[in-house]
Amino acid sequence: MGQVFNLPVLNQLTGQVENLPHEKNMDLQLTGQTAVVTGGASGIGLATCRAFAAEKCLIAMWDVASNVDEVAKQLAEQFGVSAIGCQLDVTDSDAVGRAAQTTTEAFGLIDHLVHGAAIGSGKFGFPFTNLSPSDWPRVLEVNVLGMVNVAHAVAPVMVSQRSGTLVFVASVAGQIGSQSDPPYSASKAANINFAQCLAKDLAPHGIRVNTVCPGMVQTPLNEAVWRAWHDQQPEDQRLSYLDWAAAKIRTLVPLGKWQRPEDIADMIVFLSSTRAAHVTGQTINVDGGFVMHW
DSSP states (O other): OOOOOOHHHHHHHHTOGGGOGGGSOOOOOOTTOEEEEETTTSHHHHHHHHHHHHTTOEEEEEESSTTHHHHHHHHHHHHTOOEEEEEOOTTOHHHHHHHHHHHHHHHSOOOEEEEOOOOOOSSOOSSGGGSOGGGSHHHHIIIIIHHHHHHHHHHHHHHHHTOEEEEEEOOTHHHHTOSSOHHHHHHHHHHHHHHHHHHHHHGGGTEEEEEEEEOSBOSHHHHHHHHHHHTTSOGGGOOOHHHHHHHHHHHHOTTOSOBOHHHHHHHHHHHHSGGGTTOOSOEEEESTTGGGGO
């Protein structure tokens, strides 16, 4: 039988204690780089801004919320970094273009884009006939054409730099045909597909493009899905938000717990770093194993 060494003994024998990878902190090498985050004033977007700020990035927070500038100022004070807020609707291509110009004027470059701005239909879509055709256009306009507008505004800046990363926040709903909100699911599938198109187009310019798909995350959008379901149920079958979500998690998520906005943000920032230098055109699930069931 071979001899089993515990780690301290093995370290003594090899003399490589200082060189063990797990003894080192991961250096993401993002200090001083510029990160643009759409939907950055709340939820996953805000968690992503905070994660980039913790790496000492310069932050451009793009959001439809009227308080985006104030949220950016608070972020700057907390982390000791430069941050600006740009209020815009991603469906307005001119406004998106102006935000890109404002960002480059403030920071010089756009090194990283994270596109998280999205909406749902606000209705429970199972079966799909619970919705009408009129429930679709706004979701597709925000979630699909918004992504197109942002890509068209930012990609030329990165091409001129011959560097950059783009991460699009989609959803596991875009992979499994989730019946909860068909317009949302379809839009997220489009996000994944278009991100792959971008990855192919932009790779020759040294630009990487990936998609991150959250699973069950406590956000206002997730709660809106519950509300739409709840309002259609008979009185005796209604569940509170937490009970509804807990039942879904027990049934569908092998790790058995919520994903936090910070969990999604960690993956986004990693994909934006040099540690993921050979990762492009990929769809990464941060879902506690949700998609394994499909």
